[in-house]
Every structure is written in C-alpha cells, then in structure tokens.
Amino acid sequence: MSDETEIPSVTRVAGSGVPIRGNDIDTDQIIPARFLKVITFDGLGEFAFFDQRFDDEDNPKDHPFNEERFQDANVLVVNANFGCGSSREHAPQALKRWGIDAIVGESFAEIFAGNCLALGIPTVTADTEAIETLQDWIDENPGSEIGIDVAAETVVYDDETIDAEVDEAQRKALVDGIWDTTALMKSNATAIEATAESLPYIDDPSLRAGEADD
Amino acid sequence: MSEGTLYDKVWDRHRVTTLPNGQDQLFIGLHLIHEVTSPQAFGMLRERGLELARPDLTHATVDHIVPTDDRDRPFENDAAEEMYAELERNLEGTNIDFDDPSSGNQGIVHVIGPEQGITQPGKTIVCGDSHTSTHGAFGALAFGIGTSQIRDVFATQTVAMEKKKVRKIEVTGELGEDVTAKDVILTIIRRLGTDGGVGYVYEYAGEAIESLGMEGRMSICNMSIEGGARAGYVNPDETTYAWLRETDEFADDPERFEELKPYWESVRSDPDAEYDDVVTIDGSAIEPVVTWGTTPGQGIGISEEIPEPESLPEDKRETARRAQKHMGVEPGETMAGYDIDVAFLGSCTNARLSDLRAGAEIVKSRQVDDSVRAMVVPGSQRVKTAAEREGLDEVFTEAGFEWRNPGCSMCLGMNDDQLVGDEACASSSNRNFVGRQGSKEGRTVLMSPRMVAAAAITGEVTDVRDLPKAEVKA
Numbered sequence: 006m007s008d009e010t011e012i013p014s015v016t017r018v019a020g021s022g023v024p025i026r027g028n029d030i031d032t033d034q035i036i037p038a039r040f041l042k043v044i045t046f047d048g049l050g051e052f053a054f055f056d057q058r059f060d061d062e063d064n065p066k067d068h069p070f071n072e073e074r075f076q077d078a079n080v081l082v083v084n085a086n087f088g089c090g091s092s093r094e095h096a097p098q099a100l101k102r103w104g105i106d107a108i109v110g111e112s113f114a115e116i117f118a119g120n121c122l123a124l125g126i127p128t129v130t131a132d133t134e135a136i137e138t139l140q141d142w143i144d145e146n147p148g149s150e151i152g153i154d155v156a157a158e159t160v161v162y163d164d165e166t167i168d169a170e171v172d173e174a175q176r177k178a179l180v181d182g183i184w185d186t187t188a189l190m191k192s193n194a195t196a197i198e199a200t201a202e203s204l205p206y207i208d209d210p211s212l213r214a215g216e217a218d219d
Numbered sequence: 220m221s222e223g224t225l226y227d228k229v230w231d232r233h234r235v236t237t238l239p240n241g242q243d244q245l246f247i248g249l250h251l252i253h254e255v256t257s258p259q260a261f262g263m264l265r266e267r268g269l270e271l272a273r274p275d276l277t278h279a280t281v282d283h284i285v286p287t288d289d290r291d292r293p294f295e296n297d298a299a300e301e302m303y304a305e306l307e308r309n310l311e312g313t314n315i316d317f318d319d320p321s322s323g324n325q326g327i328v329h330v331i332g333p334e335q336g337i338t339q340p341g342k343t344i345v346c347g348d349s350h351t352s353t354h355g356a357f358g359a360l361a362f363g364i365g366t367s368q369i370r371d372v373f374a375t376q377t378v379a380m381e382k383k384k385v386r387k388i389e390v391t392g393e394l395g396e397d398v399t400a401k402d403v404i405l406t407i408i409r410r411l412g413t414d415g416g417v418g419y420v421y422e423y424a425g426e427a428i429e430s431l432g433m434e435g436r437m438s439i440c441n442m443s444i445e446g447g448a449r450a451g452y453v454n455p456d457e458t459t460y461a462w463l464r465e466t467d468e469f470a471d472d473p474e475r476f477e478e479l480k481p482y483w484e485s486v487r488s489d490p491d492a493e494y495d496d497v498v499t500i501d502g503s504a505i506e507p508v509v510t511w512g513t514t515p516g517q518g519i520g521i522s523e524e525i526p527e528p529e530s531l532p533e534d535k536r537e538t539a540r541r542a543q544k545h546m547g548v549e550p551g552e553t554m555a556g557y558d559i560d561v562a563f564l565g566s567c568t569n570a571r572l573s574d575l576r577a578g579a580e581i582v583k584s585r586q587v588d589d590s591v592r593a594m595v596v597p598g599s600q601r602v603k604t605a606a607e608r609e610g611l612d613e614v615f616t617e618a619g620f621e622w623r624n625p626g627c628s629m630c631l632g633m634n635d636d637q638l639v640g641d642e643a644c645a646s647s648s649n650r651n652f653v654g655r656q657g658s659k660e661g662r663t664v665l666m667s668p669r670m671v672a673a674a675a676i677t678g679e680v681t682d683v684r685d686l687p688k689a690e691v692k693a
C-alpha cells in the first residue's frame with residue numbers, strides 16, 4: 006500500500022432526488038433502536054425508516070423509500086430539524102447504505118450533521134420555500150437531475166439555482182478533503198512510522214513480515 | 220497547562236502530528252479488542268478496502284457476552300454465538316493474538332493485558348471499552364475509544380485526540396484495617412463527583428496509593444471513568460517493575476526488561492511537574508465504603524448515615540431522591556443491615572487473585588446465608604487456575620458460592636448472569652446504574668470484595684471488620 010491516501014474531496018454531488026416531508030424527523034425514525042444490535046453497519050440500508058415503511062406485519066406502507074420511482078435517488082430532500090434525537094452513527098450509516106450521497110434540508114440537528122460529515126455526506130440548507138418547491142418538483146419529475154455544488158453553495162435543478170448554505174467548517178472539510186479522519190491520518194504514514202521507530206518498546210517493523218509468515 | 224507529568228511525556232513521545240482540525244494524532248502501542256465492540260469497526264474497514272496497519276500490536280479476547288457456565292459451541296445464547304463467531308471470522312488470516320477459551324489465557328480484557336505483561340509503563344493503550352483506564356496502573360496512558368476510533372486504529376494504529384488537563388490526586392497516610400483500593404476510589408468519586416474528572420486525566424499519588432500492590436492500583440485506575448476522567452494512572456515504581464518481571468514478556472527475557480526500564484523511568488512525572496489541579500485526600504480517615512444510590516458517586520462509609528437529599532448540593536438532590544426511592548433506603552439510616560439477595564464477586568475492577576483471596580479469607584469455614592445466591596467469576600482463566608491451585612475454589616464452593624468461568628458476567632448482564640426483578644446485589648463491580656445488572660428494578664450496592672464476601676455470609680450489608688478472619692493462603 007502506498008504512503009499517500011487520497012481523501013476524496015466532495016465539491017459536487019449530482020443525481021436524482023427523494024423527498025421525505027416533515028419537521029423534527031428523529032434518529033429513531035431514521036433507524037429504529039432495535040436495529041442497533043447488529044454486528045456491522047453493512048445491510049443497515051434496508052432498515053432505513055423501517056417503521057415508516059412497514060406496518061407491524063412487515064407489509065409495506067406508503068413511503069418515498071418504498072416507491073419504485075425513487076429507488077435510484079441519492080439526494081435526500083428534507084424539512085426542518087432533521088436527524089434530531091440520539092447521537093447514533095447508525096442513522097447516517099443507514100441512509101448512506103440505502104444510497105444517499107447528500108442531504109438538502111431546512112435545518113439539521115448538529116450531531117447528525119457531524120456524523121454525516123464523517124461519512125462525507127454534505128448537509129446543505131436552504132429556506133422553507135425553496136425546499137418545498139424542490140420537493141414538489143422532484144415529485145413531478147422523479148429521476149431528474151439535481152446538482153449540489155458544495156464549494157459554491159448552490160443547488161441546481163431544472164432552470165433553477167437555489168442559493169443554499171453549507172456550514173463553513175463542513176464546507177472546508179469537504180472541499181479540502183479533510184473530512185475523513187481515517188484517510189487523513191493514514192496519509193501521514195511516514196510520520197507514523199517515524200514515531201513508532203522512536204519508541205523503544207516497538208519492535209523493528211522490518212521484522213514484522215517474517216513474523217506474519219510463520 | 221500541565222508540564223513534566225507522565226501524561227505530558229507519554230503524549231509527546233506518541234504524537235505523530237497535529238491535524239488540520241486541531242487534534243493531535245497519537246500513535247497507539249497496544250490495541251485490545253473484544254467480541255462486542257470490534258465487529259462494526261472490522262466491517263467499516265472491509266468496506267473501505269483497508270488493511271490492518273499493525274496486527275502485531277493488536278490483541279484479542281472474549282469477555283463481554285461469553286457465557287460463564289457452559290462454554291460448548293455453539294453457545295445457547297444466539298447473540299453471544301454470533302458475536303463470537305464474527306470475531307473468529309474477523310481474526311482469520313491475521314496474526315492477531317487471540318486469547319480464546321482453549322488457550323488458557325482468556326479473560327476480561329483489562330485483566331489479561333496486565334497479567335501477560337503487554338500492559339507496560341509509557342505505552343499508549345486503547346480498547347473499545349471505557350474501563351481501559353485500568354491499564355494506567357502501570358503508568359500507561361490508556362483510554363476507551365468509540366467505533367470510528369477503533370476503525371482509525373485498525374487502519375492507521377493512531378487516533379485523533381485533544382489533550383486533557385491533569386489533576387493529581389494525592390491520598391496521604393496509611394489505610395486502615397480492611398480498607399482497600401475500592402474504598403479509596405469510591406471515596407475519591409464521592410468527593411469529586413461522577414463528572415468531576417470531565418476534561419481531566421487523573422494522576423493517583425501519595426503514600427496510600429504507592430503502598431498498594433498492582434492489583435489495588437488497577438482497581439483505582441479502573442474506576443477513573445466513573446469519576447468522569449477518561450484515563451487515570453499511577454507512576455511506575457519498584458512495585459510495577461516487580462510485577463512486570465514475572466510476566467510472559469519478561470520472565471524469560473530479563474535483557475529486554477533492562478533495555479526498557481530506562482524508558483519507563485524517564486516517563487515518570489518529574490518532582491517539579493506542574494498540574495492543572497491538585498487534590499489531597501486523607502487515606503487514614505477512609506473506612507469500608509458502600510453505595511446507597513444508583514451512581515458510583517453515591518457512596519458512604521459503612522458507619523455513616525445515608526444523606527438527607529436536602530443536605531446535598533442543589534444539583535444532586537433530585538437524583539438522590541430518585542436513587543433512594545429506587546433502592547428503598549431512608550436518609551438517616553446506615554447501609555449496614557440492608558438485605559441482599561445476590562453476591563457477585565467479579566468484574567475488571569475486582570476479580571484478580573488478590574481480590575479472590577481477600578474474599579476467601581472472609582468466607583472460609585462459613586456458609587452463605589440461605590437467602591443469598593452467591594457467585595465468584597474470576598477475571599481470567601489464569602486467575603482461576605492460580606486460585607484453584609491455592610484451593611480458593613473449594614473455600615468458595617464449600618461455603619455455597621458458585622465458581623464460574625471468566626467473563627464480564629453480572630457486571631453488565633449481557634450474558635445470562637443477571638439480576639431478576641428487584642433483587643439487591645452486593646457487587647464488587649463498578650457501576651450501580653439502574654438496569655446495569657440486567658433488571659430494571661434490580662438494586663446494586665457497590666463495595667470491595669471483602670465486603671461482598673461478608674454480605675454473602677450474613678445476607679445483609681455488613682461491616683467486614685466485625686467478622687473474624689481465617690487464614691486461607693497455602
């Protein structure tokens with residue numbers, strides 16, 4: 006593996022939209038607590054909004070995530086205070102695994118937005134009217150392209166350009182490609198090696214290969 | 220800011236760089252993993268196509284959910300079986316050391332590191348478990364981490380962290396008869412509060428701490444987290460070195476020991492080190508402590524009266540009222556005489572050989588009260604074997620205790636060892652939160668192993684100093 010790890014810079018997300026209407030949609034709705042006892046985040050996508058999508062007998066209910074026409078969507082469009090409630094990292098993980106790459110909304114709960122950032126998902130805000138218009142447009146034009154420019158803070162669809170907002174720190178992290186601590190830290194491989202070598206209790210890493218072989 | 224403390228020195232030696240977000244990137248000398256918090260991190264790693272950076276610095280065991288009775292696979296409990304099997308799958312093809320039950324080395328993650336000698340002074344140690352602070356007893360910088368951080372350590376052998384402040388807690392004087400490390404840490408938490416350590420790392424010092432053996436020091440550092448501090452440590456000294464000399468790492472390699480000792484000595488806090496805060500506690504005034512409530516900070520000496528909520532600081536009154544209602548205790552009474560149904564001698568706080576010896580001294584030639592279900596859950600297979608060699612298992616089973624296999628067991632009630640209904644438990648563990656031991660109505664009274672043993676015998680919370688002791692050591 007090379008020393009340099011690229012952290013993808015997230016400047017632009019394009020794709021089609023899926024509207025989830027309603028204020029104060031909490032993390033319990035996004036991923037119900039009983040799905041937290043899983044051993045990996047893999048497969049969490051199918052449980053996104055589970056209790057909104059299925060009744061007690063697991064029969065599908067009316068929900069955009071169940072609709073055929075939104076199955077390829079990757080831009081979620083929501084209203085105010087989306088993602089409030091617990092700090093569970095499972096919520097954005099479930100959305101991401103369902104296929105969401107960016108969320109546009111009126112406002113987001115802070116921890117939720119932070120957890121999204123750790124996954125490279127921009128949370129972009131715009132005013133109530135602009136959001137509602139966009140949601141209606143998606144309903145009428147499913148599958149049509151929406152473009153989110155994180156650096157320029159705009160959401161473009163049809164002939165419209167929404168003047169959106171991206172939190173300053175989030176925008177810098179996404180655009181400069183420093184949102185992923187794992188990748189960020191991995192890119193310091195040479196310095197990591199040097200620190201390890203300076204520690205008297207760490208064995209010479211060159212001996213490691215031999216060890217693994219026996 | 221602190222300067223010249225062990226914390227400052229170990230931090231500096233392990234600092235790789237400062238990240239653009241202002242956090243320091245720290246190199247990790249030892250990553251301990253167990254079956255409950257590692258699977259998601261392994262999953263995240265796979266998903267990104269990343270490899271383990273330093274499997275040679277990673278060490279695995281099973282403790283949280285493994286059964287402590289029948290261990291034949293597959294386990295009866297599905298969740299336990301699934302988590303265990305997932306760990307096995309994740310370890311396949313890596314050269315990570317795995318202390319599975321067939322190795323004879325399995326045990327609670329915070330017991331096995333020190334007993335094998337991989338917990339060492341001046342090391343950075345992390346684990347997806349808040350009681351990782353235990354390892355600070357050796358002068359290591361050890362703290363618990365979350366899922367994403369576990370992934371970071373897997374992928375890079377580093378974590379991103381902000382530096383904390385250092386508070387020195389000096390416990391002076393000599394501890395009284397039957398007063399143990401557990402009583403000291405419960406006193407510290409009561410004094411400073413369960414959130415008193417937020418933003419701090421605790422350095423434990425003073426005569427009462429230095430005169431403790433390693434096992435006592437581990438009990439103290441273990442509960443740093445109950446005091447709000449993510450890490451706690453004791454400077455390494457001759458007691459530390461004597462322990463290390465006997466471990467797997469150094470018993471057959473005295474040269475390695477001599478090679479590392481100068482480093483260990485070099486990270487000790489300087490005599491003129493600067494601290495962000497210093498607190499002094501008179502160790503000679505501490506008596507055996509028990510909790511009366513539902514946080515580890517709600518402790519009192521066995522002869523002290525349960526406080527009137529109104530007498531407490533305003534922000535503590537409501538919790539105190541609720542806790543007293545849950546526990547069914549009245550202000551003005553002492554805890555002595557509080558009926559118990561279960562006695563649990565176990566957990567990473569107090570399930571090492573000296574803890575079992577201490578308990579055995581009390582129960583020898585006595586019988587567990589008819590109303591009590593009593594169990595000993597040794598911290599590791601090695602502890603269990605060593606105890607059996609001394610005949611402690613017989614002392615306990617003859618008295619009516621169950622003698623079980625190592626694991627976390629009733630400390631968190633994740634396997635089948637749980638309280639039922641509103642049972643009251645005399646427990647040597649570290650958390651008395653409502654529901655912690657598996658039942659929402661369950662009542663936990665935290666205390667030292669000696670006090671647990673005494674309660675098992677009498678069926679009620681008892682001042683162990685009132686019971687004569689027997690000689691059990693071989």
Ligand code: SF4
Nearest residue numbers: 350566567627630631
């Ligand atoms: S014994 Fe209890 S506190 Fe210790 S690691 Fe296990 S569950 Fe956590």
